[in-house]
Amino acid sequence: MVGAQCDNFKPMNDDLLSRSRAAVWHPCTQMKQLEAVPPLAVARGEGPWLIDTDGRRYLDAISSWWVNLFGHCNPRINAAITDQLTKIEHVMLAGATHAPVVELSERLAKLTGLGHAFYGSDGASATEIALKMSAHYWRNAGRPGKNGFVSLKNGYHGETVGALSVTDIPLFKATYAPLVRHTVQVPTPDARLAEPGETAEAYALRCADALEAHLAGHAATTAALILEPLVQGAAGMAMYHPVYLKRARELCDRHDVHLIADEIAMGFGRTGTLFACEQAGVKADFVCLSKGITGGYLPLSVVLTTDDVYAAFWDDATARGFLHSHSYTGNPLACRAALAVLDIFEHDNVIAANRVKAIEFTRVLDEVAAHPRVRHFRHQGMIWAFDVADATPGFSARLHLAALAQGVFIRPIGGTVYAMPPYVTAIDEMRALADALLVCLSDPAV
């Protein structure tokens, strides 16, 4: 059932939609529902705007699944890729190398303090790489029993079979359980779960105690703890106190367990610092990066790790080397896009500019935060989220359609509405988003 506002949104390009329905199996979509919730037929993009095949404009309020940082068709990223196209589009990274991948690795090493970069194509492959590398490290270190993994309740690390084993989404878990290796989930420090009167920090420390209890009993069989630092995105932008990361680092050190920071969604400025771990002063053993790394242009992921990990694989024996590859590893076009993104961060002083912007954006959302249906309004860096108290089944699709009618592209996670706008979004555009959300929330049919 779509409400009155939603009825205003009618996809015009029926031909493209029906062909898409017939030929494209859309991700994260029950295809039977495509009729009721049609995909937006996008013809072009311009800054934070998506423009459909009829020329209507929609604010891309969730940065095209959290990947876009500097808008669509960004001239500087376009120029970098176009230039690279005239040089070399791709060459395999086994037996060959090229300037873009070398320069990107050097720059990421400077930014993270982790000097060895292993590339993949998307986020889930970065998770796979980090898990395999950690377990293989312990094997090379003569401790092959350390091959288990711990992750946080409600954590998300991708959906390939290995990544699914540490992703804690009940629906996925139940469906694919027979394919997936058993791992352990410890309580999430998600601040919404604090007891009344308990601070986010106190709750995070209580969760760290649970992690400690687990590691104390299982360190001998545990290779690594993997977590999303500061914000669990797919859980519904669950935010937590940085003290948890600090304690997790200490506990991993004490129990000889690797810490894998999955910064795939939160890296590249999303939480207000270039990387989320910085806010806890924590250096992980592995950092997984993807999504924003190319500004939302091309699939690229990377796992960065320490000299210690690297050294454990340095040997004459092939089997002691890291056994992993993807055909498009370190693609030069993607690396050039990533270098252009790092240039923009530097030249435009993006982190500092976003800090000012975030204060203004939060003010613009005051009225949304105060709306009677809104609970747990929260904000971290360039992410805003709230839960809708009375959300009934189908709320996410209804709000999505209602927002389209208001010129906003947004997709709630269950009853959680969030905005994760591209960093080039202007204050007026954020105001338009706030107005659209108010209209949607005040529609009794949403």
Ligand SMILES: *Cc1c(COP(=O)(O)O)cnc(C)c1O
């Ligand atoms: C999106 C995401 C992934 C998976 O990345 P894909 O490119 O979609 O495979 C992994 N971890 C986190 C935290 C993510 O948000």
